[in-house]
Amino acid sequence: MRPFKTLQKLYDEESQVVITEKGSPPRALFYGEGFLQEDLPVGTRVIFPRPPMAGVPNVKAAIRWAINNPDGMDPLHALLKPGMRLTCVIDDISVPLPPMVTPDVRQSILEVVLELAADSGVDDVHLVIANALHRRMTEGEMKRMVGEKIYDAFYPDRYYNHDAEDPDGIVALERTSHGEEVSVNRRVAESDLIIYVNVNFVPMNGGHKSMGTGVSNYASLRHHHNPKTIRASESYMEPKASALYRSNERIGRNIDKHLKVFHIETTLNNRMFGAPTDFLAKREEDYTEGDRLKFQAMRYALSKMPRAAARKILNAIPAPYDVTGVYAGATEPAHAKTLETSWKQYVVPVEGQSDIVIFPIPFVSPYSVNSILNPLLVQVMGLGYFFNLNRGVPLVKKGGVLILLHPAYDEFDPEHHPSYIEFFHRLLPETRDSMKLEHKYEKEFAENPSYVHLYRKNNAYHGVHPFYMWYWGENGRQHVGKVIVAGAENNHVPALLGWDRTDTLTEAIEEARGFMGRSATISLLRIAPTVMVDVK
């Protein structure tokens, strides 16, 4: 008779880590705008996101409590003076993902803050979107983010996107001790009080990065958005291990020295999927018959429809996130609390690294909301964001293999990502060396008048943004020995990115084992919702 120990499941219901057994169900995995259903080798470690934490019962009450009990600053009502110049700086559409069910938490914050400002006799109020070098948000997106009432009252004269290329719209503050330039939006710099309205979707966001990056310009950003800084970051999701964070901290402290910034930071839980698709957040072991049917129906339907239609449908489903915390006050104490809550929701402790790690890549990224996840963005999701979802020790071993699940189609959105197209098709065939790309081409793209115009007047990412996407994958690229994109529908996209390709996940695992040895350990990060690993 088998000993009792082997009869036990190799997981318990509380753990977010499941070791694959012979009888384990196939996994439902994101694959761009579709899904794959894959059996994994026995012994594969599957890491699931934590279930959603409970949200605060009354969001507006939590906001009021936070602004009345801030950390390191006086309560907001004490900072508001009649006749003062107030600017609310707001996180852009890159967070959260997908966009949350309305009312967006930014709307809730603004409703409270603007009412308080009006009651305090503050009439000179502007709302500036901290889009940095991201694309300008469209009118529809802006309206959705703050609600119709605020939009009608402020748009377009007092509610607008930050323009990092406005020659008269940027003010330079003193450099940091490391010589980093510090540039800030003029309206923001000339305000008596700045209220930063943040949504902290991943721990990289918020804190000093909010002001240091969100309302800055290329001249300042290039000091930390570069391959050297990313290479020096073990993980840019963990402040202690992030040179990117340290640079933003120096810049942010300079800003705090010159400007009065009252931060309102918020954290969200993991409730990324609403009722019709909530099974996607479950472990497959817990699927009901209904869940299996729904998954098969969705997988089949998405696989049969044109990709653009699938994208449209998926982008139209908002996430029913709950607000788990609201923290206000000075930059550092408020952000410290944000990080604590964020980690509580996202971090899953795991024992040891793996030789082979599998990342399913979903349809959305911070830079492709209502757009296309082009090859550079697939790269940044795999080698950038997902690789860095750790607290300083990556899930994959040094020299290990990363397997990404995505069709890796050669599709770009010419409205949102015009400079990405040139970067991908003109520069990558010449070199994938980040240092060389930075030295030889970054300035040219950053100053290209066409790209600057498209950034300022249309809805395009800045000309330099594809470089940042490439740098974002730099520490991942330096760390792994091989990247295989499983299910790639062509050869040239993986080849240009320097990756191998296979038709199926099984073939990718075989190839990875050929590279790492037959006894190679395998982990799957079953993302989304968001999950961060704390590798012991």
Added chain:
Amino acid sequence: MLAGVGELSPVPVSLTSPPLECQEARCHMPSKAAFFDVDGTLVKTNVVHVYAYYAMNRGSVSGIAGRTLSTALSVPLFGLMDSLDRKTFNEFFYRYYAGLTEDRLVTIAEDMFEDVLQPALFEQSQDLIDQARRSGCKVVLVTGALDFTMRPLARHLGADDLIANKMQFVGGKATGKVIPPIIEGANKANSIRAYCAKEGLTLDKCHGYSDSASDYAMLAVVGRPTAVNPDLRLRSIARAYNWPILDLK
């Protein structure tokens, strides 16, 4: 002041005086240029609008009536010829200037700029040109229009040079013939290439802006082409070659 550009003369016209410390500044001079087509790219008008203005300002009642009538009657023909072949269109069209004096043409050009071209400028044209200058480009207008009609516009936009057609004058009167090579299609590309060679600019780093597929050669010859308010053919070319597309308003 004329740039004195040898075989290109009299086409490119320098619109700004060289700095006094020219020799010293030479090492800081731009190594690239942005070449802008004008009609349809920076302004909503085309050469027909310009000619119509001259027709309306013929100077005598009979002259105004005659030229206005003949211009009106020729509009469908202009449209057809423009869509078929820009070179033939320009050659045919400029014959209508025959007999007008140079002084008169230059004087009217200033008024025509204020009355026709300036109101027709796209609001964002100046932004684009300013951005090109900030990025270190010389700004050069390249147009199939006649140079005297474009000079006020070039000054207004702050262009450094103008590559345009030049009317032949005999005894102070226009002959209706343009001094070859006529600046259009492939000749725009040739002029740009020659201009870059003369000015020591790197063609591969230069930018080109146009709205029309008839300027394909001009866009193809520079390293950084951009389609601006493109016609259907150019839009499809731009999509195929991954050129940026701007919609100036």
